[in-house]
Amino acid sequence: AQKITQTQPGMFVQEKEAVTLDCTYDTSDPSYGLFWYKQPSSGEMIFLIYQGSYDQQNATEGRYSLNFQKARKSANLVISASQLGDSAMYFCAMRERNTGKLIFGQGTTLQVKP
Amino acid sequence: NAGVTQTPKFQVLKTGQSMTLQCAQDMNHNSMYWYRQDPGMGLRLIYYSASEGTTDKGEVPNGYNVSRLNKREFSLRLESAAPSQTSVYFCASRFDQAGTEAFFGQGTRLTVV
Numbered sequence: 001a002q003k004i005t006q007t008q009p010g011m012f013v014q015e016k017e018a019v020t021l022d023c024t025y026d027t028s029d030p031s032y033g034l035f036w037y038k039q040p041s042s043g044e045m046i047f048l049i050y051q052g053s054y055d056q057q058n059a060t061e062g063r064y065s066l067n068f069q070k071a072r073k074s075a076n077l078v079i080s081a082s083q084l085g086d087s088a089m090y091f092c093a094m095r096e097r098n099t100g101k102l103i104f105g106q107g108t109t110l111q112v113k114p
Numbered sequence: 115n116a117g118v119t120q121t122p123k124f125q126v127l128k129t130g131q132s133m134t135l136q137c138a139q140d141m142n143h144n145s146m147y148w149y150r151q152d153p154g155m156g157l158r159l160i161y162y163s164a165s166e167g168t169t170d171k172g173e174v175p176n177g178y179n180v181s182r183l184n185k186r187e188f189s190l191r192l193e194s195a196a197p198s199q200t201s202v203y204f205c206a207s208r209f210d211q212a213g214t215e216a217f218f219g220q221g222t223r224l225t226v227v
Contacts, residue, residue, distance in 0.1 A: 009154070037214060045204065045218035052212055070137050091156060093216075101172060102147055102208070102216055106156035 002027050004094050006105035013082045014113050020067070021077040023092030023109045031097035036066065038092040039089040039107070048090075051075060082112045116140050120219035125213055127195045127226045135190040135222050137205030140227075144210040146188035148172075148180060150201040151221075157173050157204065164210070195226045 003026040013019035025034065030062045036048040051059045059066040067076040079086055092105040118139045127133055139146065144165050149157040149172075155216030163182040169180075178198060179191045192199060202223050208216040 019147065033212060043202070043221055045206075047215040047217075050213055050215060082154070093157075097212075099170075100145060100210070101159060101162050101170070102145075102206070103159055103173070104149070104157040 002029075002046060002094065002096055002099065004092055004101050004105035006092055006108050008108045009106070010109045010111070012111050012113060013079075013086075016047060016052050016081055018078060019082055019110065020061055020081045021079070021092075021110065023075045023077065025075060025092075025094050025095055027045050027073075027094065029096040029098045033095045033097075034066070034068070035069065035095070035102075036064070036075075036077045037091045037093065037104075038086075039091065041088070045091075049077070060108040069082060079110075084112050086110060089111045118205055118217050118219040119205050120203075120222050122222060123220065125224050127192075127224065129196060129226060131195050132191065132193050133195065133222075134192075135203055135205070136187070137189065137219060138187045139207040139217070141209070142185070142208060143207035144185075145208045146218075147206040147208075147216065148150065148178075148188065148190045149206065150174065150199075151203045151204060151220065152201050160190065161204075171208065195224075197226045200224060200226045206222065 032053045034051045038046040065078045095102045121136045148160040161180040205219040206216040
């Protein structure tokens, strides 16, 4: 069954340091997409980065990169040079091609310390 | 440039009352979704619609009904609200193509007393 797991309820990182947010997934569909979203305290959902199951290279978007390890079924988000504005809830999500459903993990709250 | 619009933003219901949450998108997206967000639970999929006239259950469909009358609109109905349905509800839409992200509405905060 389609499932996304984020095992870190909360994380702290010092400003300007890098941080990795964990995400593991489970699916029997060979074709799927993985997404990361940011939700600041204001509540809106902001798309950060996407990785396709057939993509050969890890996705990068500015300070965000996705560490995609297909055999381990993990899709960790790496934020480099953390900023105070990165303090937010982060969600990992997966969409299976067969079902079309977009499923989210439980989220990780990141706090950046000055 | 509206994107995904949800109404209302806030609502208080009494147990047993019914209501419909409205969602409309102006991006010509095929897929639309309804989620609820509860502390520690993340976003859980209630219902999903791949196209006009089609709907499919998500992870937590009990107590909800949906309607996709046209491509733009996807409504969520609570027939008899319960305190357990107190939550923040999000609608999202997506163009059904690999690599495209879902766009979210601003959310509806629903309290059932």
